[in-house]
Structure formats: C-alpha cells, structure tokens
Amino acid sequence: MAPDHPHQMVAAVLPHALLRIAASGLGTHGGLTRIPAVVVAQVSRLIDGSATVWILGRGSDEAPLTASNHTPAARTALQDQAASTDTSIPARPDLTGATQPTALDILGPYTLIPVTGDNHRLGMIAVSRDPGHPPFTPGDVGALHTVADLCAVVLQQARMLNDSLIALEELRTQVEQPSQVSDALIVCDPTMRILNWNTGAERIYGYPHSEALGCDLFALLATHRLEPDGQPSPNDPLLDATLDEDRLGSWGHRG
Numbered sequence: 001m002a003p004d005h006p007h008q009m010v011a012a013v014l015p016h017a018l019l020r021i022a023a024s025g026l027g028t029h030g031g032l033t034r035i036p037a038v039v040v041a042q043v044s045r046l047i048d049g050s051a052t053v054w055i056l057g058r059g060s061d062e063a064p065l066t067a068s069n070h071t072p073a074a075r076t077a078l079q080d081q082a083a084s085t086d087t088s089i090p091a092r093p094d095l096t097g098a099t100q101p102t103a104l105d106i107l108g109p110y111t112l113i114p115v116t117g118d119n120h121r122l123g124m125i126a127v128s129r130d131p132g133h134p135p136f137t138p139g140d141v142g143a144l145h146t147v148a149d150l151c152a153v154v155l156q157q158a159r160m161l162n163d164s165l166i167a168l169e170e171l172r173t174q175v176e177q178p179s180q181v182s183d184a185l186i187v188c189d190p191t192m193r194i195l196n197w198n199t200g201a202e203r204i205y206g207y208p209h210s211e212a213l214g215c216d217l218f219a220l221l222a223t224h225r226l227e228p229d230g231q232p233s234p235n236d237p238l239l240d241a242t243l244d245e246d247r248l249g250s251w252g253h254r255g
Contacts, residue, residue: 010047186201
C-alpha cells in the first residue's frame with residue numbers, strides 16, 4: 001500500500017534514494033560528474049519538491065559541479081543564500097504575503113544542507129517545495145542530512161578513484177617510456193642479471209625481451225674489452241670499481 005502522508009513517503013523513499021546515490025560514484029568514467037545529477041533526482045523525489053546541488057572544485061585541477069531542477073531565479077536566490085552559510089538553515093515557512101518580499105519569496109518552504117567531509121565543506125544541497133506545500137519537518141531535514149553525509153562519502157570515494165586512475169596512467173607512461181627509447185637501455189641487478197631490456201636492446205643485440213630477462217649481461221652479450229689493435233684489454237680499475245655491487249648496488253648498461 002502506498003504511503004498517503006508526505007512524511008511517510010520520505011521514510012519509504014529514503015532507502016531507495018540512498019542506494020541510487022551510493023551507486024552514482026561507481027565506474028571508471030564519469031562517476032564524479034554523475035553524482036550531483038543523481039542527488040538532485042533522488043532528493044526531488046524524496047521531498048516532493050525541487051533541488052539544487054553545488055559541489056566545490058579542488059583548486060584549478062577540478063571545476064565545480066552543479067545540478068538543479070529549480071528555475072534559474074530560484075537557483076540564483078538559493079545560491080546567494082548558500083554562499084553565506086556553512087551550516088544548514090532551519091526550515092523556512094512560506095513567505096507569501098510578506099511585507100518586504102525578497103528573492104527567496106518565489107519559493108515555498110526551503111532548507112540548505114551542507115555537504116561536508118573531513119571537517120571541510122565540499123558543497124551544498126538546496127531543496128524547496130512549492131508555495132502552499134507543507135513545511136519541512138525535523139524528520140525531513142534529518143533525512144536530507146543523511147543524504148548529504150552519503151553524498152560526501154560517495155564524492156570522496158569517486159575522487160580517490162579518479163586520482164588512482166590518473167596515477168596509474170602516469171605510471172603506465174613511465175613504464176612504457178624506456179621501450180620507446182631508440183638506444184639500447186638495459187637495467188641489471190647487483191649480480192648483473194637483466195631486469196629490463198627495451199626495444200632498442202632487442203634491435204641492437206637481437207635478443208627478444210622474453211629471452212633476455214634474467215640472463216647474465218656479460219654472458220648474454222659475450223662482452224670483452226679490446227685495445228685499438230684488437231688485443232684483449234687489461235682490467236680497467238675504474239670500470240671494475242663501477243661494477244662493484246657493494247658500491248653501486250645496481251647498474252645499467254646503455255649500448
């Protein structure tokens with residue numbers, strides 16, 4: 001049986017709204033930008049009214065996000081009010097007939113709920129009902145605070161996911177860069193076992209990456225130091241010191 005009272009409707013709709021909001025930040029593409037629109041849709045259904053969500057950006061790296069189904073005039077009035085407060089504003093009765101009307105008089109009952117995380121303001125949720133509709137009860141405002149708290153968690157998780165994906169892409173680029181060098185770039189461990197063998201090394205020495213990994217560098221390349229006349233060169237003390245694993249720990253050879 002469908003609830004026949006607005007407060008009963010809030011209690012009945014809240015679990016579904018929370019599930020939809022929790023799911024909005026999932027996925028590797030567009031999760032962060034979807035959150036405000038999903039919150040607006042679910043809150044509007046929850047309170048049988050209109051909603052606007054503002055999410056603050058993080059410096060120059062992230063633009064602010066906004067979603068709304070308020071009229072432009074109502075959104076502007078609420079935005080001015082939201083900019084002046086960090087705490088939720090008590091539910092306001094309909095001001096129809098007030099002697100000194102303001103821009104907010106175009107609204108019926110409204111309230112602003114902050115979105116906060118780690119003691120920082122992340123954004124604001126503004127909700128309103130049409131003039132003549134019931135004012136918001138403490139239960140309504142409590143439900144909206146629950147939505148705002150979940151919105152903060154989902155937003156932070158989506159940002160963490162985005163940051164992780166950016167870091168992963170940067171790491172992938174760094175890993176691929178040695179393979180794009182035209183010269184031979186070889187990385188060895190202290191025992192001169194090959195750890196990395198780029199495409200330049202494959203081209204110059206003829207051994208594929210899969211065969212070179214783990215091999216002894218000098219055994220694989222049969223490296224000998226020769227004098228200009230082609231005779232074997234005596235040991236070079238400087239080179240021997242360079243290859244001393246106690247002093248270097250690891251060594252790279254660039255052919």
